[in-house]
Amino acid sequence: MEVPLPHPHISPCSSKAKEQMTEPEPVVELTGITKRFPGVVANSDVHLAVRAGEVHAVCGENGAGKSTLMKILYGMQQPDEGTIKVGGEVVELRNPQDAIKAGIGMVHQHFMLADNLTVRENVLLGAEGLHGMGRKARARLTTLAEQTGLHVDPDTLVENLGVADRQRVEIVKVLYRGARIVILDEPTAVLVPQEVDALFETIRSMQADGYTFLFISHKLDEVRTIADEVTIIRRGTTVGTVDPATVSSHELAEMMVGSQLPSPETRESTVTDREVLRVTELRLDAEDSDRAVLDDVTLSVRAGEILGIAGVEGNGQTELVETVMGMRKASAGTVELIGEDGQLRDITRLGTLARREAGIGYIAEDRHRHGLLLRQPLWSNRILGYQTRKPVSNGHLIDPAAAREDTERIVEEYDVRTPGVDVLAGALSGGNQQKLIVGRELSGEPTLLIASHPTRGVDVGAQALIWEQMRQARHNGLAVLLISADLDELIGLSDTIRVMLRGRLVSEADPATVTPQELGSAMTGAGTQEEAA
Amino acid sequence: MINWRTALLPPALAIVFSMLLSSVALLISGANPLEAFGTMAAQLLHGNTAVATVNLAIVYYLAGLAAAIGFQMNVFNIGVEGQYRFAAVVAAIVGAAMKLPPVLHVIVILVVAMFSGALYALLPALLKVYRGVSEVITTIMLNSIVFGIVAFLINPEQFGVLHGNNVSTEQIAPSGRIPGIPLGDAGTVFGFVVIAAALGYGYWFMLRRTRFGFELKASGESATAAAAGGVSAKKMTLAAMLISGAVAGLIAMPELLGRDYVYAMTSTQGYGFTGLAVALLGRNHPAGIAFGALLWSFLDRSAVSLESLGIPSEIATIMQGTIVLSVVVAYEIVRRADLAAQQRRVGRAGRNGSPATVAEGGAV
Amino acid sequence: MTSVMETPAPASGQRSSRRIPGWARGVLWAVVAIGVLSTTSYLTDMPLLTSSDTSQTALRLALPILLAALGGLWAERAGVMNIGLEGMMILGTWGSAWGAYYGGVWVGLAAGILFGLLGGLLHAVAVVTFNVNHIVSGVAINLLGLGVAQYLATLVFEPLSGNPRESPPVAKFDTYSATFLSDWLGALENEQRVVLSDVAGLLRGLVTQVSPLAMLALLLVPVSYLVLWRTRFGLRLRSCGESPVAAESLGVNVYLHKYIAVAVSGGFAGMGGASLVLLEGGADYLENQVNGRGYIGLAAMIFGNYRPSGLLGGAALFGYSDGLQLSGGGTAVLALCYGAVLLLAVIVVVQLIKRKWFAAAGAAVGAGILYWIYWTNDELPSDLIPYTPHFVTIIVLAVAAQRLRVPKAIGKQYRRGEDS
Amino acid sequence: KDSGGDSEAAGGDGGGAAGSCVTEEAPAAPQGGQQSESKRKTDVDASDLKVGLAFDVGGRGDASFNDAAAAGVDDAVKQLGAEKGNESPAAGNESEAAKEQRLEQMANQGNNPIIAVGFAYAEAVGKVARKHPDTQFAIVDDDSVNAKNVTPLVFAEEEGSFLAGVAAAYKSSECQVGFVGGVETPLIQKFQAGFEQGVEAAGGDNIEVRSEYLTPAGDISGFNDPGKANVKAKSMISQGADVIFHAAGASGKGVFEAAAAEDALAIGVDSDQYEQKTLSDVKDVIVTSMLKKVDVAVYDYIAAVAEGSTDDLPERFDLSVDGVDYSRSNSDIEDVSDELDAYKQAIVDGKIDVSDKPQS
Ligand SMILES: Nc1ncnc2c1ncn2[C@@H]1O[C@H](COP(=O)(O)OP(=O)(O)OP(=O)(O)O)[C@@H](O)[C@H]1O
Ligand SMILES: Nc1ncnc2c1ncn2[C@@H]1O[C@H](COP(=O)(O)OP(=O)(O)OP(=O)(O)O)[C@@H](O)[C@H]1O
């Protein structure tokens, strides 16, 4: 079946790029790259050729080896075999400095920002020699910030920025160094459509100025929108390079995984009348002031229902989830769970463990910070959050054997690709980590699942599996509170969508009719405000 | 998943390396290294040195356990030193003041000691949890303050007694003592060894099998992930600090109840700091700590034995320092060698397309 | 197209206290402290609290701690925990006595710094190159510092002094006074005018009989600030402590910067050791003379929230209360108690204005307890008085509640090319 | 630049107006003269003795009681022909077991007699002596061990310190003197007690004594911190004291430096500190030292063991047996030495009874 693809406008610039395709000499050429990690061959005999001035996308499943390949090109890792040519000459990139000198810049999949340093410090770091640290640097920074839409005081700590701004800081960093070849490793994973559009706008205008881009994304529609060429990597090797104009998303996906393209669509409604979660006039004050991060939030989720919350990051979704989970203390309002027997349970004062025991499952938005113990084996991670419950525990004593067994079951059922359950969680690729988490949370037989960006940074194959599992659970009467920045996912899965803005639930949308664009406007408050050009 | 090579090779390498290094020092100061090492080894054979080594190791073991519990939760309890001394003096005073039937008397003293140790850890724990004050500062300060408290309590005007030029607490009655395990001429091992072993087992069991131990480790590794899993970091910090303090409270007990029966102005200090080193040397593992404690105690003993050769005792200190450092360096070297070997294996496996096993990748 | 979005700051965002710049807050604190001290010295008839002798002593006692704390700052800002300051200080004491014996004070100072630096380098090799747990390495260096200094003392000093634990007498730094200023301040101090005389007294102690080493150490505080916060080297160094992966990805040589930072850290600690040896009234080399000052320095640095001005405050607080306790004994400490009551009263008022009822109540209770101690005791237990600075440190921290800004990547093991 | 106080001898002028604060008359001058000079036995043969020495922290070269004990043994080796056995110092924080091990080791190696320096050895000596009934033990500064083969070598520190107090009273011109103790242990309190009584004996209520310690019992850092002792002494001096007696081990140096810098005088302790190498640059301020003659006691003990019986050794080495004394090596003390000797005689004769507990 087809995905309801939002079809963003095709840029006129791409035709210009096409002209350059006739140019024979690639600006970057990777030949026979092989990179081994203990236990994993991340890249094996990879070939990649990028022509000057094009946007070259690299696609592949989680753990296919995209990031590794890019890190090799950026000098952060050394290939075990293979050669790298930049501008026609063989170069040896021993460290990022070499790469920067060769005109390569990289925006990493995970932000490479020092939270405790200011925006300016983050940008200048390592490039102090270019414009000094004084007024000239400031002027240059202002210009670039303008160009990328970064509207913050350069002296704010990065810690205080939202994701979109962090993304911009990353891009400013690259530009500040005068890179001509820019690697963007999954830059859109955390952005809303409008932000994505803005980013693409920037990319296109820079492309016109002669910049070359290497672009990584799991979102195939995006790839088709922006890329002039796509190279596909499967299990560490290049499968081939295609022109995105000539293939469909469907075909692309099949090249990546060899399976069918998934859809987040929910087939039939399973919503019942029975309320499971009721949140009433919830309020949360910021740590240091009386300013409300959550204000008067009232919602309810019914059994068999998926309630989607849309919102630009930083508008209180994280806080809502963490308050419902008991990780933050509500300043006012109540959170109640309703049992199958209709029994109302006020859980506002309970701790996180008690709420989990009451039947809440939790897929956290940041799996590294909130989901996993990266230096513990998989089976140990199975226990986290369930340390008081069968089968892994009898309340006070842990049962490692049972935990192992049950983890093996999850690995099996959820297709977690791992050599075994004694592997450290940190050694799995992100998608597989996510499958493990979903498996764990659904194993606790929750009545309510709180899923925060359940498929962020996860490839199409894993995405499909996670969606399928959630749908099945919903069918069995599970209530789901879904938060996602992926609007297709949100629209496809939810039975109801509420939009969150500045800590309030401002509007409601019907997933059957709403488009991602409309939702995006509602999320930015564009409906109620003067729109900025 | 114990890999004996990675577990045992590093300490062996480290010992060899530190022997080499101290040989150089010995040669410079004009001593014969072979004779020195011979003396060190031979000391275990005669007299009660072997037993005395074990006895001191028991004390170090307790100190190591106390420190390790803190480390599990990422709490750096430098305060073990202050906690054990505070507990020792309080337990000695209370123990001497009481008349109770044998076993009960001992139990009460131990409970008092653990309680006092925990009490002395309470302030840094509370300040850390509720005021965000680093436990490193507060425990450093409390380690000094304990001098004043001990001096105050042990003063003949308060609870102390004067004998000769020394002051100490009053003697604990025989009912409050723990009989040793006599080994004939070789000496008497502290009866406390049984309790220490039980504690070591308890520690292992707690970490491996109990919910509490799991929560402690989880919170120590990632407070945020643990919080999402329903583990309160505050509670765990408090618990780790208090338990660490309670175990620290026992450190002085083998000697107090098995040998001295009083706590004196001249009673040994510094066990707490040794505990930190021993815990780190044993990588917070109960068996590793036991090994570290024995090694440490052996080197302490050697310092005295070497004196008879006219070798300055600081050689032993230098050896202790180099061993701590080289053990961990050796772990790293072995780890890297393993990694390289594995990469080669993966390389071979990669060509056949069959997946290789993933490394443990444990950090030192 | 809505590229410009003012996203509201996340919950953990803007702190209200950011409105006042750091230096202004420092000045404010200093003013409050002096105000409280002079009021106290007036009310309790304790001129010692603000006498020039006291501030002079405070400076001297604070010096080794200040230098150790600076050492801690450099290492920890680069992400390396340095428990080994104590051992590096010990090496510094030996080195400076050795250098000063053969080459005079400046050679002594240089040798002290060099020996500390060697200790620092060892720490760097262990921690940076071999990824050893920072605490393990620190503990080992404390042992090694002690052992090596003892070993060398036996080898080198015993033939000279006949004593393996002590060096022969070595040259000491001369002291200098800003005579004119000092006299003028002295006159002011003696006029017995409230506040004015107190300030004059405190200042006078800082300009009278000051050694070049003390001046150098004080100078190193702003210098450290400028280097760490205003130069590209400093930025790179700090970035290694905040996010080494990000730094590396931008072409910063993380290993090199960490090496430099830890070596400098050792050098400062060694200098702290030298300050025990080379100052008038100090000890030459003497076994165990460092006696935990390295740890105290570390505490002062954390106390100062990993900032130069803060650690200066921490060291000063420690030196001041230690000096007061030594020269004034129990009565002076009682007066200090009274001062604390006044300070708490100020805090109660401030908190009430800020409508922080809970904090205000806490401060009020604390004030009540301290006042009770002051009122019911003519003399405090003499056994506890030597630990006044330790009590003061804890009490101040408990009252001031830290919002520690710990370098993010501190103590983390970093391997090039391996993120996570 | 401040004028360096170290080059000028600061001390000398304090002594000129001797006795301006003294209100009480000294006891009658002694008639008998120094009869104690030649009491040492030299005609004993100790050649079959192998003398073991277990030091307290510091060991040989500490310029204090360890050194004195070593000197006693050296004398015995030279004059009585005893064989020098093993020697070893205690480490800073060593455990009780290490002390036992050290003594045990010495006994096993055939040392006899074995001399343990410092009361910290009391427990260990008691235990090891019981195991080796045929070995003779002596312990310095402790008389709490009850065993036939253990001889206590204890001193009347308060009597020697009494003389230091008298000397201080005579040398003071501001009528205020001070005592700086290292660690507040019962042993050091004896020095304080004697000193205060000596001052009072000479100056009555006219002279004020301030006695302070650096650290309380158990915190031995007080013996190792010249910097703090310096601050303490300076503050005493700035508040009017002009003679300071210390019993603070290695911290004493700080006291001497304070005295040198502020034109005051100081009194040393244990051995003749005026003659000590490590104090050569401040020696001028050390008017005298209270001597605790561990060397004499050790020598006498070895001689007694060689003779076969330790029963004749004094129970306490006090003024009457020259176990404690004051030093005369600094000529500044000469002008009051008659008075000091008179007090000394009065104590020996029992006319003055010195208590070993501080009054307050
Ligand atoms: N430093 C490393 N040490 C060990 N294994 C690694 C390391 N970096 C990557 N790997 C492994 O190499 C494989 C490829 O990882 P890589 O990050 O390149 O994948 P990716 O294609 O970027 O996936 P994703 O879409 O999840 O980002 C994965 O199995 C990963 O676990
Ligand atoms: N030290 C390590 N040991 C083992 N595996 C590692 C190590 N460091 C990184 N990896 C693996 O390499 C991968 C690095 O990939 P990357 O940095 O792109 O992030 P990711 O977590 O995989 O992101 P995604 O969610 O997109 O999969 C991680 O998934 C992790 O599994």
Ligand SMILES: [Mg+2]
């Ligand atoms: Mg990736």
Ligand SMILES: [Mg+2]
């Ligand atoms: Mg990845």
